[in-house]
Amino acid sequence: MGDHKEHGINIDPAFVRALAELLDDTQLSEIEVEDGERKIRVARTLTAAAPVAFAPPAAAAAPAAPAAAAAGGTAPTAPAADAGLADAIKSPMVGTVYLAPEPGAPNFVTPGNAVKEGETILIIEAMKVMNPITAPKSGTLKAIHVENSQPVEFDQPLFSID
Structure with a gap:
């Protein structure tokens, strides 16, 4: 053949x-x-162009908030957004986030779901190893701060639990 x-x-x-x-x-x-x-x-090799595309908008948004505060504008929205991430569970490693166990499957959890301590919330692939990231406490999943297949950095906010 x-x-x-x-x-x-x-x-x-x-x-x-x-x-x-x-x-x-x-x-x-x-x-x-x-x-x-x-x-x-x-x-196949995935390009790292996507993370670079995300960085400039965040840097451009940061100077705008202090400028609005200096001009007497209302800037409480920026601190409120940061305060929402203060209690977020952060990434223990650099890698790629997957919100579902496999392509096409439903996400492990969605915001509003009750979660138990130790329950898998998402997976971070690092160096060809799938690492489950679990809930550190029981509660309600308030928010997921990352998108599926998104590259993440160490200490980047991943999700919040009330």
């Missing part, structure tokens, strides 16, 4: 192409398939 022998294993280029198409269809960054001793891993 279309099999090629490389490094002692048979590789089917059509199968590898099908795996690559599956990556695009599911928005995954990699997929690995094992069949006995044969292992095929297909991965």
